[in-house]
Structure formats: structure tokens, C-alpha cells
Amino acid sequence: MDELVLSCPCHFGLESVLAGEIKRAGKPILLVSDGRVSFTGGLRDIAWANIHLRTAERVQIILKEGKVYSFEDLFQLVSSIPFEDFIGKSDAFPVKGYALKSQLHSVPDCQAIIKKAIVSRLQDHYHLNWFEETGPVHQIQFSILKDKATIMLDTTGAGLHKRGYRKNANEAPIKETLAAGIIDIAKVKPYTVLYDPFCGSGTFLIEAAAKALHIAPGFNRRFACEQWGLFSDGLFAEERKNAIAQIKRDAPFKAYGFDISEECLELSRDNAKKAGVLPRIRFQQQDIKDFTAPEGPATVICNPPYGERMLEIKEAERLYREMGRVFERTQGVNYYIISPHEEFERLFGRQADKRRKLYNGMIKCQLYMYFK
Numbered sequence: 001m002d003e004l005v006l007s008c009p010c011h012f013g014l015e016s017v018l019a020g021e022i023k024r025a026g027k028p029i030l031l032v033s034d035g036r037v038s039f040t041g042g043l044r045d046i047a048w049a050n051i052h053l054r055t056a057e058r059v060q061i062i063l064k065e066g067k068v069y070s071f072e073d074l075f076q077l078v079s080s081i082p083f084e085d086f087i088g089k090s091d092a093f094p095v096k097g098y099a100l101k102s103q104l105h106s107v108p109d110c111q112a113i114i115k116k117a118i119v120s121r122l123q124d125h126y127h128l129n130w131f132e133e134t135g136p137v138h139q140i141q142f143s144i145l146k147d148k149a150t151i152m153l154d155t156t157g158a159g160l161h162k163r164g165y166r167k168n169a170n171e172a173p174i175k176e177t178l179a180a181g182i183i184d185i186a187k188v189k190p191y192t193v194l195y196d197p198f199c200g201s202g203t204f205l206i207e208a209a210a211k212a213l214h215i216a217p218g219f220n221r222r223f224a225c226e227q228w229g230l231f232s233d234g235l236f237a238e239e240r241k242n243a244i245a246q247i248k249r250d251a252p253f254k255a256y257g258f259d260i261s262e263e264c265l266e267l268s269r270d271n272a273k274k275a276g277v278l279p280r281i282r283f284q285q286q287d288i289k290d291f292t293a294p295e296g297p298a299t300v301i302c303n304p305p306y307g308e309r310m311l312e313i314k315e316a317e318r319l320y321r322e323m324g325r326v327f328e329r330t331q332g333v334n335y336y337i338i339s340p341h342e343e344f345e346r347l348f349g350r351q352a353d354k355r356r357k358l359y360n361g362m363i364k365c366q367l368y369m370y371f372k
């Protein structure tokens with residue numbers, strides 16, 4: 001099984017960042033599409049991708065793609081997939097997915113047809129009438145978009161943003177995968193000095209420290225496919241061992257996290273400790289109005305508060321004006337600010353040198369970059 005098509009969904013706007021991560025590891029990219037990057041690989045690459053990729057949401061195997069205009073087409077497409085290569089006779093195989101802009105638009109009906117086709121295929125192979133589905137979960141995912149069906153097998157289980165360090169989160173934490181993408185765009189290096197003046201639960205600082213020290217995001221958690229019979233004993237353990245060997249504790253990286261809330265700072269410290277990067281980060285209570293721009297080369301990354309209610313929006317706007325005052329244009333200090341506020345630049349008082357559209361969940365944001 002060494003020529004599988006592997007596919008990783010990612011945040012909209014981070015496709016090129018994820019493709020870069022995969023390319024840098026020497027894996028051949030097949031396709032970069034909206035919110036997804038596909039590449040070819042074998043079982044070891046599945047372990048590698050789950051353990052190492054910072055901006056992927058999950059790692060899926062593409063089992064089959066094809067045009068479907070009727071339930072019969074869908075049934076035929078799915079029953080031609082050799083599920084017996086992946087799914088044992090007592091394994092569970094739930095099905096979920098979506099259908100958009102297609103003749104087949106009822107998701108529950110598509111789900112039922114796909115399940116029926118898999119059962120029928122496995123019945124022929126295992127000569128069983130009934131599947132208990134008490135074994136390891138093999139989540140089948142489907143998408144039907146403009147009549148093109150893609151049938152996938154998820155290898156990850158709980159999403160890859162769950163690194164294992166952030167049991168604790170404040171009210172509006174940024175997702176680890178999105179934070180990692182912004183850190184990549186901001187070109188954080190092993191020698192970077194990083195500041196987050198609105199650090200909340202510490203995500204930017206922890207993700208940046210992990211990247212700088214080459215700590216693989218998934219080395220400390222488990223993945224759904226490890227329960228399957230498919231992987232040789234020790235393959236994941238070997239990949240984890242390789243990941244641990246790559247850690248560079250001598251990187252000079254350091255970071256400073258500020259927040260107005262002492263409770264958030266406690267959370268951040270706790271999370272940084274769990275991630276093994278606490279010695280690299282200093283946390284201190286500070287209101288943004290007291291922020292002073294660093295003197296030497298440094299990078300500032302943050303997602304300042306943004307509310308939904310009028311009062312919260314007014315307060316956020318006041319903070320953006322304050323940021324414009326304290327984020328001085330000092331030589332060598334670069335600022336990266338993510339916000340959904342359409343008027344951010346006007347309130348901040350300067351036009352960004354560059355902007356990039358990113359989605360924080362369903363919320364359309366811009367990453368405002370000041371680096372000149």
C-alpha cells in the first residue's frame with residue numbers, strides 16, 4: 001500500500017502554507033484546491049503527516065472519485081472500492097459528509113446509500129450478514145460537489161488542532177492550526193523574539209515556540225488509524241522517535257505574552273508547561289495601553305478582541321486605536337494582526353503593507369501585515 005492518495009483539509013487561505021509544509025518534507029503534491037492539499041504517499045506518510053503537519057486539520061485517504069448523477073451511480077462507485085483492504089469484519093465504519101450544488105442533494109439519503117454499498121461489498125468478502133461494528137472506528141467521509149463524489153477514509157480521529165496541550169482555553173482562543181499558519185506567514189524562525197500583547201490562552205506563543213524548537217505538533221497524542229490492523233507494529237512509535245530526535249532545545253527563540261486578564265495568563269502558563277515550552281516564554285499582566293515596542297528585531301502577532309455585540313465592537317475599536325498608538329514603526333519590528341473588522345486599518349491609523357484573507361472558522365478575517 002505505498003501509492004495512496006492522501007488529502008488534508010485546512011483553513012481557507014492556508015492552502016499554500018500547508019502545501020509548503022508537505023513540499024519541504026519532499027512529498028510530491030498532487031493538487032492544491034480550496035481548503036485542501038492532496039499528495040501521494042504510503043502508510044509511513046500517514047503517520048508522518050499526522051505527527052508533523054502544523055496546518056492540516058486531518059489526514060484522509062482518498063478512496064475513489066467519480067461523477068454521480070443518481071443513487072445507482074453512487075452505489076456503483078462506492079461498491080467498487082476495496083474496503084476489505086482497510087476494514088476488518090468487526091470494525092466500525094460510520095459515514096458522514098455533505099452534498100452541494102449536485103443532483104444528489106439529500107445528505108441522509110447519500111449517507112444511507114454509501115453505507116449500504118459498503119455493507120454489500122464487505123458481506124461478499126467476509127460472508128457475513130450482519131456487522132457488529134464493535135471494533136476500531138474507520139470514519140468514512142464523502143463530499144459531493146457539482147456532481148463529483150469523493151469518498152475518503154479519515155485516519156486522524158479528533159482533529160489535528162488538538163495537540164494535547166490546550167485542555168484549557170479562554171473564551172475566544174484561536175485554533176492551533178490557524179495560529180500555526182499565521183506563524184508560518186510571519187516567517188517565525190528559531191531565533192525570533194516574539195510578542196503577543198493579547199495572548200489569551202497563549203496559542204501563538206506556544207505554536208511558535210514549538211515550531212522554533214522543531215517540536216512536532218502531534219508527537220504527544222494518538223490517532224484513530226493507530227487502532228487499525230493496517231499499520232505494522234512500531235511504525236507510529238518509530239515516527240514519534242524520529243520526531244523526538246529532531247527537537248532542537250538549543251534554539252535561541254524567546255517570547256513574551258501579555259494580557260489584561262490574570263486568569264488568561266494562568267491558562268497560558270499551564271498550556272505552555274504542558275507543551276514543554278514554558279521556559280521560552282515570559283508572561284506578564286499588561287494593558288495594551290502600556291505596551292512598548294521592542295528595541296531589537298522582533299515579531300508581534302496577535303488577535304485582539306472582537307465582539308459581536310455593539311458595546312463589545314465599540315470597545316474593540318477603542319483597542320485598535322490604542323494599538324495604532326503603541327505599535328510603533330520601529331526598524332526591525334514586524335506586526336501581524338488578524339481581525340474580522342472591515343475598518344481595522346482606518347482605526348489602527350495605517351494601511352497594511354500586505355493583507356491576506358483568512359477564515360477563522362466561518363468568520364472572514366484579514367491578516368494585516370506591517371513589515372516595512
Ligand SMILES: C[S@@+](CC[C@H](N)C(=O)[O-])C[C@H]1O[C@@H](n2cnc3c(N)ncnc32)[C@H](O)[C@@H]1O
Nearest residue numbers: 173174198199200201203259260261287288305
Ligand atoms: C481574542 S482573545 C486572544 C486569544 C488568544 N490568541 C488565544 O489563542 O487564546 C483577546 C484577549 O485580549 C485580552 N484583552 C482584552 N482587553 C485587553 C487590553 N486592554 N489589554 C490587553 N489584553 C486585553 C483578553 O483578556 C483576551 O484574552
